[in-house]
Amino acid sequence: MKKINIGIIGCGYWGPINELYPRIKTTQNYNKILNDKNIDAVIISTPAATHYKLTRDALICEKHVLVEKPIACEMNQAKELINLVEFKKNNKAIRKKG
Numbered sequence: 001m002k003k004i005n006i007g008i009i010g011c012g013y014w015g016p017i018n019e020l021y022p023r024i025k026t027t028q029n030y031n032k033i034l035n036d037k038n039i040d041a042v043i044i045s046t047p048a049a050t051h052y053k054l055t056r057d058a059l060i061c062e063k064h065v066l067v068e069k070p071i072a073c074e075m076n077q078a079k080e081l082i083n084l085v086e087f088k089k090n091n092k093a094i095r096k097k098g
Contacts, residue, residue: 007033007063009054010046030054034061044068052077059084 009030011018018024033039034057041064044054052072058065059081072078 004040005038007036007039007042009033009042009044009058010050012045030057034058034063040064041066048073052081055081056084059088062088 018026027033033042042058044051044058044065044067046054046068048068048070051067051070052074055065055067055071070078071081
């Protein structure tokens, strides 16, 4: 079974607990997580107003995403994220066939 590497974007009041686990890498720049080819998935635990942008950025970077609710603050943003997932899924299927 393949090991899955997960990045967490946002940690709120749990942040200081990271000091208890020195093997955990931290960054103030979420793009470092999204651009890291070793990270397979991200958990987004940030204020709701940031969910849409962070989720969209993560999907564009080919990450699996678990985002706290709401997925977005606007219905059209949520629909755009769903469409982006479908587009990525369809393109991946086409690449596998070709």
